[in-house]
Amino acid sequence: MRRSATMDGGNISNPAPLVYIFSALYKSSMRFLLYHLIAAFVLGTHACHAFTPLQQSARRITTLHAMDDDTFIMVNGLPGPMATAAAEACLRKGLKLAPVAMTGPDVEPSTISVFDTVTGKKQDVKLIPSKETEKLQASIAGLKTSGNLLAIDYTHPSAVNSNAQFYVKEKIPFVMGTTGGDRDQLMKDVQGHFCVIAPNMGKQIVAMQAALEDLATKFPGAFDGYKLSVTESHQKTKADTSGTAKAVIESIEKLASDDNFTIEDIKMIRDDDEAVAFGVPPDAIKGHAFHTYTLTSADGSVSFQLQHNVAGRTIYAEGTADAVKFLSKQIHSGEPRVFNMIDVLEKGAME
Numbered sequence: 562m563r564r565s566a567t568m569d570g571g572n573i574s575n576p577a578p579l580v581y582i583f584s585a586l587y588k589s590s591m592r593f594l595l596y597h598l599i600a601a602f603v604l605g606t607h608a609c610h611a612f613t614p615l616q617q618s619a620r621r622i623t624t625l626h627a628m629d630d631d632t633f634i635m636v637n638g639l640p641g642p643m644a645t646a647a648a649e650a651c652l653r654k655g656l657k658l659a660p661v662a663m664t665g666p667d668v669e670p671s672t673i674s675v676f677d678t679v680t681g682k683k684q685d686v687k688l689i690p691s692k693e694t695e696k697l698q699a700s701i702a703g704l705k706t707s708g709n710l711l712a713i714d715y716t717h718p719s720a721v722n723s724n725a726q727f728y729v730k731e732k733i734p735f736v737m738g739t740t741g742g743d744r745d746q747l748m749k750d751v752q753g754h755f756c757v758i759a760p761n762m763g764k765q766i767v768a769m770q771a772a773l774e775d776l777a778t779k780f781p782g783a784f785d786g787y788k789l790s791v792t793e794s795h796q797k798t799k800a801d802t803s804g805t806a807k808a809v810i811e812s813i814e815k816l817a818s819d820d821n822f823t824i825e826d827i828k829m830i831r832d833d834d835e836a837v838a839f840g841v842p843p844d845a846i847k848g849h850a851f852h853t854y855t856l857t858s859a860d861g862s863v864s865f866q867l868q869h870n871v872a873g874r875t876i877y878a879e880g881t882a883d884a885v886k887f888l889s890k891q892i893h894s895g896e897p898r899v900f901n902m903i904d905v906l907e908k909g910a911m912e
């Protein structure tokens with residue numbers, strides 16, 4: 562008989578000693594999935610040592626230097642929801658927005674106001690379609706000569722590669738949150754350039770990814786023979802398969818090599834009713850990211866579940882502003898290189 566247990570709200574049903582189901586629900590007050598991961602392994606044996614590097618790095622909190630007054634952040638992808646959330650978070654965290662940004666072919670050239678309701682800070686931003694390269698170059702030339710210009714990219718999978726090439730050509734350090742595109746090409750194009758690239762900027766999700774990587778390093782193949790299934794639900798406007806799911810699956814595959822699993826096997830939910838049935842709160846239908854990964858033993862008697870469920874976009878927006886501050890610090894003191902969000906977290910640069 563298949564047995565299962567849930568830890569998804571204190572309702573532990575049918576607890577089974579060999580079965581742990583990890584879940585975290587990020588709503589207005591977030592519960593840390595990492596806590597569940599650590600707790601689950603503390604229930605076990607010495608396996609919690611797998612988390613040592615993360616615990617050590619968490620203690621290495623360093624004070625970020627103040628951003629230069631003349632550093633401007635160009636938030637590309639406005640007026641899209643993620644670029645808007647990131648721009649507001651930048652204002653909230655004391656960063657200055659550039660008065661220009663790249664926008665998509667679906668947006669009329671215009672000027673919009675970014676307004677952070679928490680601090681009351683506001684910045685007008687002129688939107689220029691990304692294909693108008695010369696206009697863009699002219700509009701950022703002044704910003705580049707008068708100080709530092711960094712970019713945030715929350716655009717579209719179809720724009721990932723061309724935008725990254727633009728930043729490299731224009732020598733603009735950037736934080737790329739946009740998913741999709743040709744990721745191998747992206748990594749080739751940006752070598753030797755200051756940038757942070759990650760499919761997920763949420764601090765606790767990055768911590769979970771780091772913990773999974775540590776686990777896979779310490780216990781490679783521990784779940785061999787287990788079958789993987791993955792379901793992710795996002796707002797119906799999302800263009801691509803979850804980039805986070807793809808990254809998490811890469812780590813899971815080091816723990817449980819399921820030769821038959823491909824990215825096409827990820828079940829994507831982009832329908833409002835299905836999303837609600839999957840547990841998405843109705844008020845988060847237009848902005849959510851619910852992920853469930855299930856590992857089931859060959860005979861079906863043991864199953865593990867990992868969830869990260871996000872309502873809204875604040876968690877990524879805050880992490881993005883932290884990544885910008887981190888990158889700005891690197892530009893002043895480090896060698897050009899490509900960072901991911903685990904690097905940012907490990908340097909204690911996430912607030």
Ligand SMILES: NC(=O)C1=CN([C@@H]2O[C@H](COP(=O)(O)OP(=O)(O)OC[C@H]3O[C@@H](n4cnc5c(N)ncnc54)[C@H](O)[C@@H]3O)[C@@H](O)[C@H]2O)C=CC1
Nearest residue numbers: 638641642643664665691716717720738740760761762877
């Ligand atoms: N790394 C992370 O933590 C997160 C990543 N994302 C990713 O961010 C991206 C954007 O997400 P949403 O805002 O929800 O998407 P969206 O599709 O709703 O909005 C995209 C915006 O980008 C603009 N755009 C399209 N092509 C462009 C181009 N060539 N240059 C400049 N702007 C362009 C559009 O006009 C639109 O305003 C997606 O790839 C999504 O997966 C989203 C949330 C968190």
Ligand SMILES: O=C(O)C1=N[C@H](C(=O)O)C[C@H](O)C1
Nearest residue numbers: 740760799803804805806850
């Ligand atoms: O499009 C989104 O919304 C999200 N995209 C990212 C992804 O594809 O992984 C991160 C998160 O899932 C929200």
